[in-house]
Amino acid sequence: MIGILVLTHEDLGDHLIRCASHVVGMMPRRLSHLGVFTQDDPEDVLIRARELLEQLDSGDGVLILSDMLGATPCNIASRLVRPDKVECLVGVNLPMLVRVLTYRYEPLSDVIKKGLSGGQAGVIQINAKESNHAN
Template identity: 25%
Template sequence: MGNEAAILLMSHGDFAKEAKNSAELIIGPQDNVETLGVHLADNVEALVEELKQKVAKLDVSKGLVVVTDIVGGTPMNLAGNLMAIDNLLISSGLNLPLLLELFLNRQQEIEKIKELIQVAYQSGQTIRTQDDFREEDEEDDQIL
């Protein structure tokens, strides 16, 4: 650890945990990562305590990157309790392309990680329609 930023993934339900599992399926196990899921029955005070316990397990000497699922949700609001940590970056929009980019580049400085997250958001989405697939099929037919 020590040479890479710590990562905390937070979401409604088990999304953060399963996103981590999916990323590890692709690129292998990751150290210095914790997840926190918020469920309907959870008590906010208990969640704050759990959050503190999870962060205490992490080596944050190179910084802490917190990624939540949505802006304005309970996970993002809870992350606000971490503002006293140096080199803290809190981002919303947890998704697999972003998480892979983060895991593969977490040895970078926090400012560079911030840039990488922004690029991952911009390049991580593709919208395809039936017309797109038809055009590809027609192009493939022309090549043959």
Template identity: 35%
Template sequence: MAVGILLITHPGVGSALLETATRLLGRLPLEARAFEVEFDADLAALLPRASAALKTVMGEEGALLLTDVYGASPARLAHQLVRIAEPCRRVAGLSLPMLLRVMNYGEQPLDELARTAANGGRNGVVVDDA
């Protein structure tokens, strides 16, 4: 598998999304793992564990880090990882539509998959006036 996926989220978010995606797809076509950051976590202390988690999913073409809220602690930790590990890309705003889109287009190279993730998140938001 070319690109690995690491979900860096608040507690319970990443694991629930991976579990749901697995149930919907049967199996995940890309190596994926959730790394959940406690609300009062010391990011400097977590960095070695997060780096180890990233290594477990790092694919031949790198890793895509998906995080739930831009600017929050999980996103800041993901930013630190992108700076020390390459090739990596970070996309914030994680949602189930985003994750499913990534899994359905897993053959894409890293940069394209990052754009696909962002598009999946945007396109998964629908105002239903019915």
């Protein structure tokens, strides 16, 4: 089973995990979050993230989900990547998290593909139908 670390600004990761747990109907194992707050030293967060990776890895690898390219959580995550062992997707959203939870028993490379497609497919524009317009 792939471990999952949601590494984000503040409590965003915690809230995403709570929402995903609601959607899948349980609190999944080997899933954790780490929030980066304004007052945090990135080096301290990096140390904590390494500790969490060790706890989350059952031998199949860990996928880090981060929120924003170029931001501190993503920069920390990029320092943790180890090809085929620890990988990272950036731009986490609820559909991405639910998708990786659903497929986490697959190989890490497949979970990455599923996460990317789920996250991208979850961002769409909804057009109102004419019959829904209030006059």
